Amino acid sequence: MSASQHPPDRHGCDGNAAPYVLGALEEPEFEAFRMHLETCAVCREEVAALQLVADVLPVVAPQLHAPDELKRRVMAEVISDAGWQPDRVPRRRARHAQAFRLARPAVLGLGAAAAAVAIVAIALLGGGTASRVRVIRAQVLAPRASASLRLNGTHAELTVKGMPQAAVGRVYEVWVKRSGAAQPTDALFNVTATGSASVTVPGSVAGVKQIMVTSEPSGGSTAPTSAPVIVASLS
Amino acid sequence: MAAMFNQLRHARGRDAAERLRSLADEELMQLVYRSDANAFEVIYDRHADAAFSLAHRMCAQRALAEDVVQEAFLSLWRSRARYDRRRGSVRTWVLGIVHNRAIDSLRRRTVRDRGVVHEEGIEERLVAPERTDAEFARREEAREIRNALEQLPGEQSRVIELAYFGGMTHTQIAAMLDMPVGTVKGRMRLGLAKMRMVLGDPAEVVQ
Secondary structure, three states, X not given: OOHHHXXXXXXXXXXXXXXXXXXXXXXXXXXXXXXXXXXXXXXXXXXXXXXXXXXXXXXXXXXXXOOHHHHHHHHHHHXXXXXXXXXXXXXXXXXXXXXXXXXXXXXXXXXXXXXXXXXXXXXXXXXXXXXXXXEEEOEEOXXXXXXXXEEEOOXXXXXXXXXXXOXXXXXEEEEEEOOOOOEEEEEEEOOOOOOOEEEEEOOOOOOOOEEEEEEEEXXXXXXXXXXXXXXXXXX | OXXXXXXXXXXXXXXXXXXHHOOOHXXXXXXXXXXXHHHXXXXXHHHHHHHHHHHHHXXXXXXXXXXXXXXXXXXXXXXXXXOOHHHOOHHHHHHHHHHHHHHHXXXXXXXXXXXOOOOOOHHXXXXXXXXXXXXXXXXXXXXXXXXXXXXXXXXXXXXXXXXXXXXXXXXXXXXXXXXXXXXXHHHHHHHHXXXXXXXXXXXXXXX
């Protein structure tokens, strides 16, 4: 009997350690073996030893360069749901559009905006604690657009540039996220013909972790109906 | 004044990006845990080529490989809280997810679909250049592991490759090679154990 024909099972456990680390077990066997590992120290030890080899097998594959387009797609998804797990908003809030500067009616939709991955940069301006101003560069979905959040104490103002105008019948809405679901604000806005806007975030931003913007039906929404197009992380 | 501010802002932006790139994977994952997309981008940049290479080796089609890598990284982002550094490196975690996704993709395809479309020459078109010393060292390490696999008796390396890169189960391999399942399992174990001996601690070979 050659070495390769030796029975794999040395201790009555059916020799599943090697196919387990190679991903070669059928689903029911995989689950059964995983449970078996909880009680069998011999198999655990064998899996640990063989797993070290399985973990380095990927380098045997010819090494390729991942397409740039792939990164764009992945990061667009990541940015759009960064910290974004909207739960139900419990109550309808009265709202009115405020604090936006609008040059002309919205005529263009966002369309399938490509991702622009923005680097978060924080600039500290000013001196003393009371007058400390922070400017946070936000992550923006639209290509060539930028957004920054100016924090002055517990007040914040969002400035956007190069943003596409909200689609007909829609408006941009600002949301704040502390812990849990993002909460709506009364800040609704659209952008000028050149894509600019400046909007005050209502109330105090104490404890706010993120400020986000989504495209919503005119009048705003109490729960987001689309993925965020701007995300500014305060923490 | 505005120009000065912009210069300052851009300089700070560059500094922030540089700072992120100087962090170890495990430190970046602490930021990713807090939904930091910029930290995740650095993780992506570091491991996307290896992930795509593995997926392409398994799927043999660029479009499928891209889908697998995209699904894997998004799964990684959405399950970021599950990363446990005690269980291994970020790279191992990433490639483990890619491997599992590629297996799912392969097993969804019919046997007839498998291997029908091979994109010959894509490796030449997409081969990542050896741009840095680190990449050169990584290629040397890859060569060492490839040699360890090639030194195995063909019957052992074949079942390992069919399982790991072909996404086949041991019963499929046994049926294809017309041999008992126990023999397939035994060859897998012997092959892996032999590679372990040749490589010492494989984790030290690939940093």
